[in-house]
Amino acid sequence: xxSDSLELKIKTAFQRxxxxxxxxxxxxxxxxxxxxxMVIVGYIFVPAGDVWQHLADTVLKDxxxxxxxxxxxxxxxxxxxxxxxxxxxSMCDFPGRKIFEWALLLPMAMPAYIIAYxxxxxxxxxxxxxxLIREMTGLGYGEYxxxxxxxxxxxxxxxxxxxxxxxxxxxxAAFLSQSICVLDVSxxxxxxxxxxxxxxxxxxxxxxxxxxxxxxxxxxxADYGTVQYFGVSxxxxxxxxxxxxxxxxxxxxxxxxxxxLFVFIxxxxxxxxxxxxxxxxxxxxxxxxxRFKLSGLRGxxxxxxxxxxxxxxxxxxxxxxxxxxxxxxxxxxxxxxxxLVWNSLKLAGLAxxxxxxxALFLGxxxxxxxxxxxxxxxxxxxxxxxxxxxVIAVGVIIPFAAFDNAVDAWMDETFGLPTGLxxxxxxxxxxxxxxxxxxxxxxxTVEAGLGRIRPSMDExxxxxxxxxxxxxxxxxxxxxxxxxxxxLLLVFVxxxxxxxxxxxxxxxxxxxxxVRAYELASDERLADASYxxxxxxxxxILPVILLSxxxxxxxxxxxx
Amino acid sequence: MRVKFNWVAVAVVSLVGLxxxxxxxxxxxxxxxxxxxxxxxxxxxxxxxHTTGIKVNxxxxxxxxxxxxxxxxxxxxxxxxxxxxxxxxxxxxxxxGVTQGFKSSLLESEIPxxxxxxxxxxxxxTLRSRPILYVKGRVNPAELSTYEALxxxxxxxxxCIRSSSNIYNQSLVASMxxxxxxxxxxxxxxxxxxxxxxxxxGGDRDQIKAAAAGQCDIAIAxxxxxxxxxxxxxxxxxxxxxxxxxxxxxxxxxxxxxxVSGIALTKAAKNRAxxxxxxxxxxxxxxxxxxAEKNGEYPVRAGVAQSSVLEHWGKFKMDSLNLSRxxxxxxxxxKLMDRAGWK
Numbered sequence: 015x016x017s018d019s020l021e022l023k024i025k026t027a028f029q030r031x032x033x034x035x036x037x038x039x040x041x042x043x044x045x046x047x048x049x050x051x052m053v054i055v056g057y058i059f060v061p062a063g064d065v066w067q068h069l070a071d072t073v074l075k076d077x078x079x080x081x082x083x084x085x086x087x088x089x090x091x092x093x094x095x096x097x098x099x100x101x102x103x104s105m106c107d108f109p110g111r112k113i114f115e116w117a118l119l120l121p122m123a124m125p126a127y128i129i130a131y132x133x134x135x136x137x138x139x140x141x142x143x144x145x146l147i148r149e150m151t152g153l154g155y156g157e158y159x160x161x162x163x164x165x166x167x168x169x170x171x172x173x174x175x176x177x178x179x180x181x182x183x184x185x186x187a188a189f190l191s192q193s194i195c196v197l198d199v200s201x202x203x204x205x206x207x208x209x210x211x212x213x214x215x216x217x218x219x220x221x222x223x224x225x226x227x228x229x230x231x232x233x234x235x236a237d238y239g240t241v242q243y244f245g246v247s248x249x250x251x252x253x254x255x256x257x258x259x260x261x262x263x264x265x266x267x268x269x270x271x272x273x274x275l276f277v278f279i280x281x282x283x284x285x286x287x288x289x290x291x292x293x294x295x296x297x298x299x300x301x302x303x304x305r306f307k308l309s310g311l312r313g314x315x316x317x318x319x320x321x322x323x324x325x326x327x328x329x330x331x332x333x334x335x336x337x338x339x340x341x342x343x344x345x346x347x348x349x350x351x352x353x354l355v356w357n358s359l360k361l362a363g364l365a366x367x368x369x370x371x372x373a374l375f376l377g378x379x380x381x382x383x384x385x386x387x388x389x390x391x392x393x394x395x396x397x398x399x400x401x402x403x404x405v406i407a408v409g410v411i412i413p414f415a416a417f418d419n420a421v422d423a424w425m426d427e428t429f430g431l432p433t434g435l436x437x438x439x440x441x442x443x444x445x446x447x448x449x450x451x452x453x454x455x456x457x458x459t460v461e462a463g464l465g466r467i468r469p470s471m472d473e474x475x476x477x478x479x480x481x482x483x484x485x486x487x488x489x490x491x492x493x494x495x496x497x498x499x500x501x502l503l504l505v506f507v508x509x510x511x512x513x514x515x516x517x518x519x520x521x522x523x524x525x526x527x528x529v530r531a532y533e534l535a536s537d538e539r540l541a542d543a544s545y546x547x548x549x550x551x552x553x554x555i556l557p558v559i560l561l562s563x564x565x566x567x568x569x570x571x572x573x574x
Numbered sequence: 575m576r577v578k579f580n581w582v583a584v585a586v587v588s589l590v591g592l593x594x595x596x597x598x599x600x601x602x603x604x605x606x607x608x609x610x611x612x613x614x615x616x617x618x619x620x621x622x623x624h625t626t627g628i629k630v631n632x633x634x635x636x637x638x639x640x641x642x643x644x645x646x647x648x649x650x651x652x653x654x655x656x657x658x659x660x661x662x663x664x665x666x667x668x669x670x671g672v673t674q675g676f677k678s679s680l681l682e683s684e685i686p687x688x689x690x691x692x693x694x695x696x697x698x699x700t701l702r703s704r705p706i707l708y709v710k711g712r713v714n715p716a717e718l719s720t721y722e723a724l725x726x727x728x729x730x731x732x733x734c735i736r737s738s739s740n741i742y743n744q745s746l747v748a749s750m751x752x753x754x755x756x757x758x759x760x761x762x763x764x765x766x767x768x769x770x771x772x773x774x775x776g777g778d779r780d781q782i783k784a785a786a787a788g789q790c791d792i793a794i795a796x797x798x799x800x801x802x803x804x805x806x807x808x809x810x811x812x813x814x815x816x817x818x819x820x821x822x823x824x825x826x827x828x829x830x831x832x833x834v835s836g837i838a839l840t841k842a843a844k845n846r847a848x849x850x851x852x853x854x855x856x857x858x859x860x861x862x863x864x865x866a867e868k869n870g871e872y873p874v875r876a877g878v879a880q881s882s883v884l885e886h887w888g889k890f891k892m893d894s895l896n897l898s899r900x901x902x903x904x905x906x907x908x909k910l911m912d913r914a915g916w917k
Binding site: 068071072073076134138139140142144145148154155164242243244245247251254255257258259260261262341404407408411412415416418419422432434435438439517518520521522523524525529530533534536537539541 | 605611612613614631632633634635636638639640642643646647648649650651652666736737739741744771773774775776777780783784786787788789802806807808810814904905908909912913917
């Protein structure tokens with residue numbers, strides 16, 4: 015009985031439209047998550063002097079146009095690669111499909127700046143391929159045409175190759191969960207695979223595709239390593255240049271605020287597209303998918319598509335890393351290296367669990383509350399994903415240090431017990447930064463999962479006498495399992511690769527694989543960096559495979 | 575829902591545990607924020623610990639952000655020392671008020687005055703030169719003279735240099751502003767940009783590789799990158815580096831541009847004595863020699879045996895500009911490079 019009255023209380027609390035306990039909690043949590051970003055945005059009120067005039071006169075145009083070009087290129091790239099691969103592996107049958115299903119996720123484990131380094135090593139003017147061309151043809155510089163890898167287009171390709179798995183992952187999950195009836199209807203109406211794809215499956219999967227796309231684009235906006243190495247001036251490089259080169263943190267923060275405007279537009283677009291697509295499958299009757307059998311030339315085409323994507327996104331760069339590791343690296347496997355691995359896994363694991371908890375809380379609150387206040391708060395909490403890690407890290411340092419120093423001063427004054435720095439320079443600060451940065455990933459995935467649970471299912475369960483707990487246990491958890499795992503693993507892999515915040519916020523004597531790889535690579539010792547980079551990739555592969563299997567299995571369970 | 579709360583509990587408990595583990599402190603230690611990468615500082619720190627018994631706690635990172643961290647942490651900052659790889663940042667740290675002056679007769683006698691702060695806020699540890707590198711056979715060294723002369727139209731399409739976002743380029747340009755003025759330097763940069771063989775991209779090694787492969791005839795890069803390539807295990811890098819020769823510019827004038835990696839004592843330093851001991855250790859002969867051999871940097875201390883690679887490039891006249899000026903002039907340098915179109 016007690017649980018009933020508790021449930022009633024929760025229910026009434028959830029359903030009360032105005033301000034209440036839950037929405038207070040949500041807003042407070044979101045504000046906390048948005049704190050670093052707000053600290054930075056707060057700088058827009060600090061006068062930046064004449065720097066803006068200088069920026070507008072000289073480089074701002076480049077920052078804007080390059081950032082937009084890059085986003086456009088990555089959008090096209092990840093859509094073609096991600097959606098194409100997802101459709102083929104989930105709805106078609108061709109040789110090698112079972113391997114591609116999980117292997118196509120592997121590029122996700124490859125940090126963007128690492129793939130940029132390896133491609134430059136291979137395809138640059140001084141690289142082996144062009145050298146070979148010159149030796150064979152006898153031509154010199156400028157006498158033959160070769161695409162310039164270090165350009166905006168090159169950067170877009172690099173980012174597309176490692177970011178398409180976001181789209182692939184979410185889209186594939188959506189295709190697999192699509193009620194087969196809808197597709198059957200399409201087929202019985204005489205539509206071939208292409209028509210079914212464009213007129214039925216694609217529109218139905220649109221929320222998932224857009225969610226994946228917006229993740230990829232936010233990651234693109236936050237990228238620093240790739241564009242910096244390629245010499246492409248974007249907002250991110252501009253922020254750093256203004257801040258460090260011109261020594262003007264106010265103007266740099268104002269540039270960051272402009273970047274956030276981009277993000278905001280992106281988020282809004284995603285929202286709008288999702289609003290229009292608020293439909294749920296009316297039939298959950300899943301049957302085993304009857305895949306389009308691709309034989310002959312079409313099979314070869316599907317195979318080639320998937321293979322090329324996998325080759326360019328993973329096999330080629332990983333092969334180059336392996337080659338470096340075996341031939342030229344001076345690094346070796348020792349105890350220190352194992353500690354690096356352990357540190358990386360520990361941080362990634364903790365951050366993933368925390369992010370999932372927060373995302374679940376916010377996702378449910380959003381579902382139950384449905385007020386503009388909560389909705390906005392949840393959106394704001396996810397903004398950190400598009401902000402460069404360095405900016406987030408500084409946004410974390412400032413309030414944490416201020417808090418620590420205030421506590422220290424107060425304790426010293428009242429009790430004569432100075433506490434020093436409590437949070438700054440600890441893993442707490444670092445984990446907080448990860449959450450700020452990657453909450454969006456978990457949130458998008460969890461919300462996409464929650465979106466598939468129709469409200470009518472809750473109602474049906476309730477009408478059959480299920481209590482809230484039971485609904486969660488018997489309806490929500492089974493249906494959400496895939497999304498939860500996806501969220502967990504996405505954050506895990508992201509944190510594994512994360513660099514700038516780790517670099518800035520980690521405690522004394524604490525290193526991770528990403529830090530090690532970066533330190534060597536930024537010293538232009540790419541070959542030496544290969545060990546750590548490869549280990550990041552390997553550590554990322556296992557969860558990626560797990561993830562893929564669970565998605566496939568979720569489909570099988572549905573069908574039995 | 576209960577499941578979720580358990581997760582939260584587990585997370586909180588592990589966080590508290592982690593924090594507690596972090597705050598355990600040893601008695602005899604010194605804390606270092608270093609913009610030098612771990613690989614190029616940790617071995618020396620280990621030796622220091624071995625000889626003195628003083629434990630060194632290390633965080634590496636980018637200089638500007640470490641500086642920000644110091645600033646925000648204020649008087650409670652755990653850091654005793656800050657190491658950066660260029661003088662501009664040391665100057666910036668001093669200007670931000672996070673360092674303090676200290677006296678050490680050893681440091682003052684061994685380090686030339688232009689490579690340390692006049693009030694003892696920072697001391698240079700190693701010298702890093704940025705001369706002109708040219709491809710043997712394609713450039714006659716008699717044609718080369720000064721940095722200024724690289725703006726001459728005869729070098730059209732023949733020069734490789736990295737982005738102006740890079741601090742070494744910013745320092746080089748700042749040193750030229752110091753030797754003349756903003757307007758003249760801007761004209762020089764405009765001329766230099768016209769001579770670029772390609773839009774700036776990549777790092778210093780990339781410029782060397784591009785020159786060796788025939789994309790340009792001259793590369794401007796720090797010498798330790800060339801040294802690193804010469805001793806690389808990668809045959810391709812060695813071959814590229816061997817095609818290059820070093821030209822020391824401005825030898826009849828102010829001398830070739832040099833910068834320092836250096837060390838500063840933080841204002842919040844709680845292990846002051848240990849910190850000074852470490853600074854003195856890094857200026858000791860063993861450490862100086864290690865940097866010359868391991869990373870091809872020039873010892874800041876006179877009379878230290880140099881590595882064979884450095885010997886091979888010969889002695890040269892260094893710009894004696896007090897390096898604090900590089901920090902002061904850095905914003906001017908960046909702005910004029912923006913205006914002159916150096917990407």
